[in-house]
Amino acid sequence: MRSHARHTPAFTVEEMTHYLEDVFPEVMAKGTNMVVEAVGYGSCIIRLKFRAGQLRPGGTISGPTMMGLADFSIYVAVLGALGKVPLAVTTNLNINFLKKPEPADMLAECRLFKIGKRLCIGEAMIHSEGHEDPVAHATATYSVPPR
Amino acid sequence: MRSHARHTPAFTVEEMTHYLEDVFPEVMAKGTNMVVEAVGYGSCIIRLKFRAGQLRPGGTISGPTMMGLADFSIYVAVLGALGKVPLAVTTNLNINFLKKPEPADMLAECRLFKIGKRLCIGEAMIHSEGHEDPVAHATATYSVPPR
Amino acid sequence: MRSHARHTPAFTVEEMTHYLEDVFPEVMAKGTNMVVEAVGYGSCIIRLKFRAGQLRPGGTISGPTMMGLADFSIYVAVLGALGKVPLAVTTNLNINFLKKPEPADMLAECRLFKIGKRLCIGEAMIHSEGHEDPVAHATATYSVPPR
């Protein structure tokens, strides 16, 4: 697998957090649930804090909550590689649901497979904190506008 | 394409609405945004009422909102074929984003390709009301528990 | 759903067949198995002639055979809309296998959901000739080079 270790991330964790608060205030509003834990060149770890409101009957976290986490976190990995590209848009997202999440924080570990001029493609592996088996795996494609 | 015309839907629109209000109160709470417009045997039309809170910067409706609509509406089509199967779970969802939605209600037209004992597979075509071109297309697989 | 009826297809069936024989001789070689049955603006019907060599144990047609048919036929629909774009490349393909194919010709009915300057996205519904239920459904994205 490609190592991006030789490339410098476009943001530190703190810079990314501030940038996301600017462009996605509804997702990142203080007191809410997405936290940038790590950022690399084409990779990141995003924590979704557990809140009772996400619960489905049976005490599990809803599918759309996981889809939103996957979409957001792979987008952050794109930003980590390309810098400020606010108009990059998701064109495809595919998600496999693997097991029911625990009522706990979820962590999405993302990395990009391809960092292109026109398309970025990557994955998010999602698991419940403190539990080894993943709860969902997603891949997504982002179309990057010409600069 | 398979015509399901000879099969009776498991619910009327009114019965489906009441059932969904029971099992998904957080999605269907009165005054909120999902409305069952039509139900058939393995098909349905779901309206997502426009609300400013779904807006992303630029005035468009967010990707996760469309993913949630796709997931929910294909699930309703499963219920329309199989009746009350509250434990059916999404195992895969694939969505292609086609164009930016208008700030308007969205309609998801769903039909199932396969109605099996263990798996149901179907699609949702989503468009903004009053606009012809679709904004997103999704397919999803539901695993049906043994009865 | 978008109707493309007002647009003229970029090829007739005969022109498309000749063009494909030129650029994909290995797929279209005389005596082999892909036949263009219809072409529209962003749509087509492709027949895959049944040959015993595609059979898997149990007498069914293999998954990769259906994936190849889906990929090829959606590409033909792209050509039907855009004309000769030999460098368009598949960037994503998602396929759901619905039932075992019969030992018979298969027909892929394709249409594009999006015909963009940079991306075309469409679907193929595949069924065995003479059988109503579909055997597979695929969606695919093609990246179109700048002209």
Next chain:
Amino acid sequence: MRSHARHTPAFTVEEMTHYLEDVFPEVMAKGTNMVVEAVGYGSCIIRLKFRAGQLRPGGTISGPTMMGLADFSIYVAVLGALGKVPLAVTTNLNINFLKKPEPADMLAECRLFKIGKRLCIGEAMIHSEGHEDPVAHATATYSVPPR
């Protein structure tokens, strides 16, 4: 990520090769192109030997060739976990094409995300031998028959 290290693979490389030659003679016929390089519990490495016949115009390996490799290799990972389940069938496959393959052998590295009683879900990362960047990434779902 889940480590399957504590589980014993259901086959050695040699046993897997013999079994595949039995059940997929058309894929594994001596002198042809699929080689089992490694097998674990829910994981494997499969080599697709380069042959000129797979080439598309421009000297690259075709998309369907990579789709067939992905489907086959994830199936081998299922066998590596579950043993002889000849009736497991692919229900979904999603593939992202990342860059043009070189005219060289391709290696698919597979691992399963989920090993369930009814469904197995896994990924294949494909790269050209001697080249670091991946050429394709696929995920697939297999439905396992009741035993």
